[in-house]
Amino acid sequence: MADARIFADLKNDHDRQRKLMDKVLSANKQERGELFEELRQELQAHAAAEEESLYATMLGKPDLREDARHSVSEHKEVDDLLGELVDLDVEDAEWEAKYGELKHRYTHHIDEEEEEMFPAATEGLTSAEEEELAQVFEKRKPRELARAAEETPGDERD
DSSP, rough: TSSSSHHHHHHHHHHHHHHHHHHHHHHHHHHHHHHHHHHHHHHHHHHHHHHIIIIIIHHHSSTHHHHHHHHHHHHHHHHHHHHHHHHHHHTTHHHHHHHHHHHHHHHHHHHHHHIIHHHHHHHOOOHHHHHHHHHHHHHHHHHHHHHHHHHHSSSSSS
């Protein structure tokens, strides 16, 4: 079901990320840098944990494989944009333009997941698989947050 714990976990992250993206833009320059760093780590950790749980399972299912591949490629695009933003000064107009692109792409990505991919995955996964995915995601996310604090995004990441 679309209300399975794995999808609830992912949607909760998405809701928190939407709010944080808006806070970044409305913050003063000093707070903007700190909030962006929080967002960067959150997005990197979420993507890695999601790929290692939901996407890894979807890739093994022919009916869900293409959706998973598409989402993984979008994660890479977002990670590359995060890498570009890390290298820019938050006070520059170029940073704001690039951040706007990130926000647009990421919002599109999570809307697409919630509206299309999660319902499709619900039909292709058993309840037991959904429960196992939730456990993997919930265990993996804190580890990935710690990892994101130590790693920069973009092409240099493994």
